Amino acid sequence: MDQYAQLLAALTEAGALGEEWRGAFERAPRSAFVPDGIWVEDSDAPSGYRLLSKAVDPVGWWAEVDSGRQVVTQLDDGRTDGPGVATSSGSMPSLVASMLRHLDATDGSTVLDIGTGTGWTAALLCRRLGDGAVTTVEVDPAVAAAAGVRLAELGLEPHRVVGDGLLGHPAGGPYDRIHSTAAVQRVPLPWIEQTRPGGVIVTPWGTPYANAGLLRLEVGERGRQSHGRFVGDVSFMWMRAQRPHAVTAPDRPPDHRGPSPLDPDLAEENVHAAFAIGLRVPGVRTLHTWQAADPSGTHRFRLSDDAGSWASVRFHDWDGADAVHQSGPRRLWDEVVAARRAWLEDGRPELTRFGLTVTATGDQHLWLDDPGNALS
Missing domain, CATH: 3.30.160 (Double Stranded RNA Binding Domain)
Incomplete structure (x- = not known):
C-alpha cells in the first residue's frame, strides 16, 4: 500500500473520511494537483522556505505531497521579492475531509467553491457531485490557470471563474452549499444572498488575534438571520481582501x-x-x-x-x-x-461552544452556546 493509500485508510479508520467521500479522494489524489515545485520550511533560508523540486528530489517531493501535512505551493502572491509568506497551498487532507463532511452535500447539491487554489477541492466535489454541480472561483489568474490545466488532465470540467471570491458568483446561484478554502474575518453578504434558504456555508473564520475557527453557517430565509457554530479548530490562509494588518514597530514612546x-x-x-x-x-x-x-x-x-x-x-x-x-x-x-x-x-469554553449570527444586512454577532447569549 502506497503512502497516500495508507493516509486514506488511516483517515477512514479514524472516522475523518466517510465512505461517501472516500471514492472521490481515491479518484482525485492530491498529488495530481500539486505543482512540481513546492515550498518547504527551512530556517536557514532567507524567506524561511526553500524550493523542493520534483525533478531534483522526487523522493522528497512525493513524501511531502502524499503526507498528511499542508503543502505550500505559492509564496507572497507569486512575487519573487516578498518576505516569504505562504499564500496558496494544498490543504491538509484531514482538514479537507472534515470540511467536506460539515458541508453535508448530497447528490443533486450545487456547490460554490471559493478559492480554487491547486484545484484539488474542486476536483473532489466534481468526483462526488458531478462537474455541472460545481462552480469554483479563484482571484489569482496564474493559480486559476494552473488549476484548470490539472483539472482538465483528469477530465474534470467544473465551471471556473477568475474573480474576487468575496463576491461569489451570482450568475450560477442560488447554490445549495458554499465552501471556502480561505479564511475570512467577516462572512460576505453575497455568499448568504447566493445560498438557498436552508443551505450551508462552510468557511474558515478568524480574528487577527486567532485565525482558528471553522464556521458552519445555516442560511436563513430571505430577510432573516443566519446562524452558525464553530465546528472545528482550523487555520487557513486569509482571503486576500480580508488579511489582517501587519504588526509594525511602535512609532512613539509609550504613554x-x-x-x-x-x-x-x-x-x-x-x-x-x-x-x-x-x-x-x-x-x-x-x-x-x-x-x-x-x-x-x-x-x-x-x-x-x-x-x-x-x-x-x-x-x-x-x-x-x-x-x-x-x-x-x-x-x-x-x-x-x-x-x-x-x-x-465563562468556564473556559472550547471554541466549538461559540457561534455567529449574520443579519440580513450583513452585521455579525458572536455568541456562546446559544444565539440569545451574545458576547458582551
Whole structure:
C-alpha cells in the first residue's frame, strides 16, 4: 500500500473520511494537483522556505505531497521579492475531509467553491457531485490557470471563474452549499444572498488575534438571520481582501508603563483561550519579538490594532514595574487581560461552544452556546 493509500485508510479508520467521500479522494489524489515545485520550511533560508523540486528530489517531493501535512505551493502572491509568506497551498487532507463532511452535500447539491487554489477541492466535489454541480472561483489568474490545466488532465470540467471570491458568483446561484478554502474575518453578504434558504456555508473564520475557527453557517430565509457554530479548530490562509494588518514597530514612546496582572504566556495558553480572547479584542494582531543578543530577557508580546494603538508586555519579569508598555486610544493589553478573565468566568469554553449570527444586512454577532447569549 502506497503512502497516500495508507493516509486514506488511516483517515477512514479514524472516522475523518466517510465512505461517501472516500471514492472521490481515491479518484482525485492530491498529488495530481500539486505543482512540481513546492515550498518547504527551512530556517536557514532567507524567506524561511526553500524550493523542493520534483525533478531534483522526487523522493522528497512525493513524501511531502502524499503526507498528511499542508503543502505550500505559492509564496507572497507569486512575487519573487516578498518576505516569504505562504499564500496558496494544498490543504491538509484531514482538514479537507472534515470540511467536506460539515458541508453535508448530497447528490443533486450545487456547490460554490471559493478559492480554487491547486484545484484539488474542486476536483473532489466534481468526483462526488458531478462537474455541472460545481462552480469554483479563484482571484489569482496564474493559480486559476494552473488549476484548470490539472483539472482538465483528469477530465474534470467544473465551471471556473477568475474573480474576487468575496463576491461569489451570482450568475450560477442560488447554490445549495458554499465552501471556502480561505479564511475570512467577516462572512460576505453575497455568499448568504447566493445560498438557498436552508443551505450551508462552510468557511474558515478568524480574528487577527486567532485565525482558528471553522464556521458552519445555516442560511436563513430571505430577510432573516443566519446562524452558525464553530465546528472545528482550523487555520487557513486569509482571503486576500480580508488579511489582517501587519504588526509594525511602535512609532512613539509609550504613554503608559506598568506591571502586568497576567503572565503573557496565558494570553495564548491554548487555541480555545486565544480564540475567545480574539472575539473580545477586535482588530488586534500579535507578534513575538526579541533581541538576538538576549532572547529570553528581551522577549516581548506585541499587539497593535492598525488604528493608532499598540502595546507590548515582557515575558521575563512580567509583573515588574516596566513590563507593560501601551499607547494610543485603546489599552490593548488591558483588553486582553479582561478578555481572558471573561473566558475564565465563562468556564473556559472550547471554541466549538461559540457561534455567529449574520443579519440580513450583513452585521455579525458572536455568541456562546446559544444565539440569545451574545458576547458582551
